Amino acid sequence: MRTNRLNLFLSLSAAAFVAVSCTDLEVTETDSVITPADANGSTFVGVADVEGALNSGYGTINGLYTDQANYYALQEVTADSYLIPTRGSDWGDNGLWRQLHQHEWNATQAFVGNVWGNVNGLQLVMSEVIDPQSNASSTQKAEAHFLRAWSMMTTLDLYGQVPVRDVSLALAAFPEVLTGADAVAFIAGDLDAAISGLPAASDFASREKATKEAAQFLKARLMLNKHIFTNAGAADASDMAAVISLVDAIGGSHALQAGYFDIFRDTEDSETIWWVPASVGNNIWNGMHYNMAPEMAGGGWNGFSTLAEYYDLFEGDPFSNNVDETGMAVDGQEERRGGVPSGGKLVEDVPGGSDGNGDGYADGSNIGNGFLIGQQFDYDGTPLQQRQGKPLNFTRGFGQSDNFDANGNNSSPELINNPEETGIRVIKYNPTYGAFTNHKIAFRYADAHLMKAEALHRSGNSGQALTMVNELRAIRGAQALGSISDQDLLDERGRELYGEFVRRTDMIRFGQYTRGWELKASASVGDSKWNLFPIPLAQLALNPNLTQNPGY
Template structure:
């Protein structure tokens, strides 16, 4: 029987997760004890909604900018990212390896933390929307509708069920749980409210808060994936609405822009729909070697962790063994400089040591493979004195394919944000028009149309050869080429039925196991709320 869910904000959202969040002390999840976050009889509304929302957005910066938790769940569980253990580095009791191998448990730290974080996001937004929060302005409510939808969507997409509760009810009452159509309908309703109430905004402005275009983008994302949540075929009406939403975003001035890696600088452009004030240092340093340093930030070098599979690198046009300047790669694959650039040739760079070379301009962009170089052109070495050559394969000391006992040089590295522009920039792209453009192409394909012209429009702009025709495989591959390290790979692979496919170093028993399409509900939450049911396979 379908449940009648009230859309009035005072009859919405929280969950047993709040009991866990309030009863235990965890540094990065700690909730401040004020009457703005207490539920039940003590809840009198959020007293200062604007500052409360400021804190929510600041928290969101950390959630998205982190290399663990939701980022790890979206990227490290796929063919796009892998973190081998090199000696004792990045061992962490197997927490990274388990994600890539698809043998995570219900107690996995990142899964537990992300579940709490995103449920807290939509619960706190519901508090702002409560009728008791009498000081909330129209702008406050618009932001809260958007954040409530965003939090609910992340929970639905990753766990398949969303615990919800009226903020005014006691924490000891079991929260209801939304699944499937009920959850989608609530998210869509909130996003329609956000679209109506958020400001219009425009490209080249300070889009670090959501506007109408951001809400339309998220609604398109929800509708594109709706058939996955409902376990049905994609509906033409939903696909037509995706196309319409993207056209509306385009009509506001957002469009594709030349200069792929310039998009990831700390500056405005026509493609960025929404960026976060999150520092980009994680995206820069977690894959670079210890010997790759930056005078600009006075860093001691990279952290030598994150890498990608050679099969992912091979999605791009170009030589499979080299990515140096002049080797004929497509733009998105990037380049490995053989030395630093003169400071005069690098707009926005610094020269802190006065040698005439732009700081960190010897560090490449895109996919780093083969020999890496210092600022003066000297080939770099690893700590054992061997050439610093990033390799395609992951091997242990005996030459066996392995995720453990790797040396310092295994794995192709990814760099989307350039060290030369500074790792302390707080400008991480979250929603981008190129993604919307490809969503439109996919919606057209799923409703029986031809996606080829739209995909080729993007490919030509990125310096890639146009395709003769575009089907499902070409669409998922193009999304992989355009959107790597932007938190969308897991979502895309599931929608195209490829998340359970075989790839290098995945556990053999996980291949074809569709229960991996959803993460487990943390065991503690199932115990606290009997309305939650553990997902199949756990």
């Protein structure tokens, strides 16, 4: 029999997500694999329900991928890809979101503690599944190895230290802490066990759980970042060779796919390696304005935006990003930048579309894909307005209304005192095909393709890397590059993978995370302390083997 309890591996403060702004998700450790006897201090005797424990682990990951806060915020909002200004009193939250963009957080930051608690709790559960006393099948053990590797790599990436508790230890014993090469070796061992023990994906549904290809992808990502995790300086040639070999293995069953935004629908595609049944709702509505599709459950929350400099990574008119009635670009933009439609689509023209208010239009079809800038439109083509009656015209810049020029740039940018229309909005999962569909991509072949290109470049084979990058760009309707550099590779990953939980990690690997960007605190620029998050204070008190990261 299981009991709900928190062991010494977790602190009470990190056991649950806090409700923040429009986030209504809470993830807690609701299921422990410790028997009542264990909770009283007896020896661990195994997991009674292995499949239930694995499902609990997947549930933790689903929660992290559903949420717009916590893991997503640490990986995307702290990078150059997203920011959440305060508009009136909306999204103020005592400065929580502004801290992330400006790099001004500390060891009490809520998301830092929440993510620590969840990923380390997941690791402990998987260690107990792997223990021989749990009598897990070989496939179940392989799944647990994959999930433990994911949790440990996430911890290493975010915090630089990974506490590891042997299940045979007494509850009062302090967990060992792995760093650098030791942590990488442990994670690689888990992934080798997963690769050898997991089946290959057989169909779309099977990619919801751990597969051989998912484990190969995660190991490729581990090896690509190994020189960062171990503070080794330059990437080692053997590690880059491993990345190339692992991606080649994945390529036997996956391929790049044309039709960029079709990949993010709840349908079969050639790119998805691992998807999680996490709702896409937060990623749709956190940036949409309240008036964009009010008939749909949830509606817009008018929060998340991107910087003009991120938008400018893409080809196309810097001040306009529109598409015609067929969805074709009219402002010279590449496919991945998407565009703003001038109205909605008739419901009979949208397979599976809904018409909740009976107006004849598919719900949400007036909302564009990608980057939304400029005037937004209702289903019948009427220009939308914000709540004060002004045009709903998303701007490039941020700040008070009086300081905008005709191109939407602000002469006195600031993160507070913003009107409702400031900021370019970003959307990958379009509500036309489901406002809260439970299908979010975790690993994708285009990411693997670019990992291989980067590994080739870091190995001195820039010509082959350029060929691979241009292969992707051709499929995405972008012009070919004439040469390739570190900056080109980072920019290409930014264009392809925005909003996919990797931007912070990518920027650190390319030495860009501590650079300046618009509205970042000047005192934070160039300070390497921000490359790692602080160890939550409660965890330092619980485990003396942990040490606070430098600068905190």
